[in-house]
Amino acid sequence: MTRVAFGLGGNLPVRQAVEYARYAEAQGFESCWVHEAYWNRDALSYLTAMAAGTRRLGLATGCINPYTRHPVLVASSLATLDELSGGRAVLGFGTGYPGRLDEQGIAHDRPIAAMREGIALIRRLWQGEKVTSAGRSFSLRNAALSVRPAHPVPVYLAGWGPAMLRIAGQLCDGYVARALESPASCRRLIGAVRAAASAAGRAPGAVDAAAYVLCAVSEDRAAARAAMRRDPFVIYQFAVIDEGVLRESGVDPQVKQSIGEPFWRGDLEAASREVSDALLDEFALAGTADDVIARLGAYAEAGVQLPILQPVTTAEPEVRRVIDAGREFAHSGAAAR
Numbered sequence: 001m002t003r004v005a006f007g008l009g010g011n012l013p014v015r016q017a018v019e020y021a022r023y024a025e026a027q028g029f030e031s032c033w034v035h036e037a038y039w040n041r042d043a044l045s046y047l048t049a050m051a052a053g054t055r056r057l058g059l060a061t062g063c064i065n066p067y068t069r070h071p072v073l074v075a076s077s078l079a080t081l082d083e084l085s086g087g088r089a090v091l092g093f094g095t096g097y098p099g100r101l102d103e104q105g106i107a108h109d110r111p112i113a114a115m116r117e118g119i120a121l122i123r124r125l126w127q128g129e130k131v132t133s134a135g136r137s138f139s140l141r142n143a144a145l146s147v148r149p150a151h152p153v154p155v156y157l158a159g160w161g162p163a164m165l166r167i168a169g170q171l172c173d174g175y176v177a178r179a180l181e182s183p184a185s186c187r188r189l190i191g192a193v194r195a196a197a198s199a200a201g202r203a204p205g206a207v208d209a210a211a212y213v214l215c216a217v218s219e220d221r222a223a224a225r226a227a228m229r230r231d232p233f234v235i236y237q238f239a240v241i242d243e244g245v246l247r248e249s250g251v252d253p254q255v256k257q258s259i260g261e262p263f264w265r266g267d268l269e270a271a272s273r274e275v276s277d278a279l280l281d282e283f284a285l286a287g288t289a290d291d292v293i294a295r296l297g298a299y300a301e302a303g304v305q306l307p308i309l310q311p312v313t314t315a316e317p318e319v320r321r322v323i324d325a326g327r328e329f330a331h332s333g334a335a336a337r
Contacts, residue, residue, distance in 0.1 A: 001330050002331075005307065006323060007034075008310065010034075010036070011037070018054075020319055024326075029326060033210075033308050036064045036068075068101070070138070071118040074093070083150070087150055091122070091154065119157075157176070160177070160189060165193050169197035172207060173207065182248075193207050209304055212310055216318065218288065219288060292329070
């Protein structure tokens with residue numbers, strides 16, 4: 001059966017999130033990934049509740065960062081989650097959104113050093129070491145955990161710059177691409193991670209390739225696309241998307257300006273009208289269940305081994321339709337092997 005995962009943000013009640021996680025588990029999903037939103041519910045609380053409410057579902061931070069959560073806290077939190085869940089914890093680790101960190105007055109310089117040092121420190125703590133280390137970003141003196149994971153916790157890196165992709169290939173168990181990457185951009189990102197793994201003497205397939213994919217599923221294709229283009233997060237992502245990603249995906253870079261200009265002046269309705277069906281078809285999953293399954297096949301062909309389906313709405317019927325489509329994809333044989 002093809003692997004598939006479920007993604008959530010912090011914008012719905014914890015108990016409802018647990019019910020969705022249970023439903024995803026019952027439909028054969030491998031894991032649930034919860035992103036840490038700075039002004040909303042935190043990821044670890046969700047995952048802790050899911051650990052108590054599910055039996056086999058993998059539980060992933062997708063993602064947390066070393067600036068709002070010091071590596072010692074990350075190591076402790078994931079070891080605790082792993083203990084509670086019986087070995088199901090997964091660490092999705094990234095540098096966070098710089099603008100949001102700025103709003104909190106949190107310095108986030110030297111992100112490459114922060115990721116390299118953070119991953120190394122977390123793993124040393126998980127191995128039971130008493131760590132003394134003076135790095136560019138973090139310094140520890142005689143730090144040790146009293147709780148350790150019973151099994152190695154997989155570490156997935158989230159990033160898109162060349163240096164981050166190298167870290168993923170050199171050091172990590174997995175790589176996770178952000179939402180609104182196209183199959184074309186995923187192919188490039190995953191290719192760079194695999195090249196870095198090979199250069200480091202690792203097998204190219206040593207690094208698992210995951211990617212968030214935003215989803216809206218309806219029997220009415222137009223209704224699904226309308227729900228997607230109205231979503232503020234989707235509009236924002238298109239307003240800040242890299243023009244190079246648009247070009248490599250066969251999209252005119254002028255689209256970014258057309259969406260961004262009304263978005264930045266606060267006119268979401270006008271920005272939404274600039275999000276075309278063709279743009280959604282390239283960067284998201286919006287349509288019927290058959291549309292979604294076919295498009296997931298394109299991501300699989302691009303090298304995505306674990307699609308993380310994240311609904312753009314939290315309403316129960318829509319979320320269940322996304323999970324149902326993921327189940328059908330998992331059983332369809334549409335993924336590239």
